[in-house]
Amino acid sequence: MSPFGPGAITQIRHGAYRIESAMACDQCKRLSIAGLISSERPTGTEPVYMIPFWSSNDPSAWAPLHVEGQEFVDVPAHVANAASEAYKSHSIENYMSAILMARTVVEAAAKETGVISGSLFNKIDELEKKSLIRPDTKEAAHAIRQFGNDMAHGDIAIAVDAEDSTEVLTFMSEILYELFQGPARISGLKARAAARKQAP
Template sequence: MKDYPHTVPPSIAKVAAEAHGCLSVGHHQAAVLMARTTVEAIAKAKGILQGSLVAKIDKLYDQHLVYEHVRDAAHEVRFVGNDAAHADLVDNPIDEEEAVAILELMDMVLEGVFIAPAKTAAQKAARAAKKAASVTATTTSAPAGTNTPAP
């Protein structure tokens, strides 16, 4: 199973990892269904609780929580997940290649919503801390040429 960083809420990481677990044993439709479930859980985690999954994904974009390509990735997960959920694949089941592609798109949504923003925030905080430490070091150092004690 796949591990996700701590920046992904544990309940969502568990569902996403389950999607990968299904894929690893050849349960392609189940993997895609869990990917769809993951996308919906992502929207709900961001406070988007009302409406269809279409509307929830579009709200993620409207609220600037994802870029356009990530919104489109989420919709692709939704399309194939809907086909799996509504038994529209009885005569044309999801193959491994398609399931892998859908889980890659699911992971792209996780990256866009949880992982990349957390990495950016951590880097921003580290840069600010480094700058603050530099300012503190500069202001607590004695000015140049004042190394001799006062009489």
């Protein structure tokens, strides 16, 4: 990213400045805004001054934020979309939203497999009873449920962080693999094996 046009310098308190610059990607040429709070004030706002400033300082914030989801092949579209939304929330550091959406995904996935009665606690246990998930996957699903319940019921005094969100999303993805993606891959493998037997 290289400075593109004049930057903006705002003194926010004594000895502290908000530095912002339009930045162009060296590859795709699209623009973003880089910013940080610094005790160093560039001599001017023109690129000739901003280039050395950004060469020695890393932006602490970018706008617009880069939002990144995930693709979930062989997962029902509405469940896959919610799971991708969980990852998008995580990518912009909205960890509570990511965890709450992961809980939603677990419940939606259970309903999609025909487990529709009772609380999420009961749905998760029923998935394991039906051998749709392994016992350790059941425990992972309950962990997601517990984290998500905190968000849903306003128990947010203790903050969640990137590690919490990453673990929750990792387990969510494993649950989706076990319920949908793994069986789809096995079916595909069986179909290819059967086709080989029928080949001349």
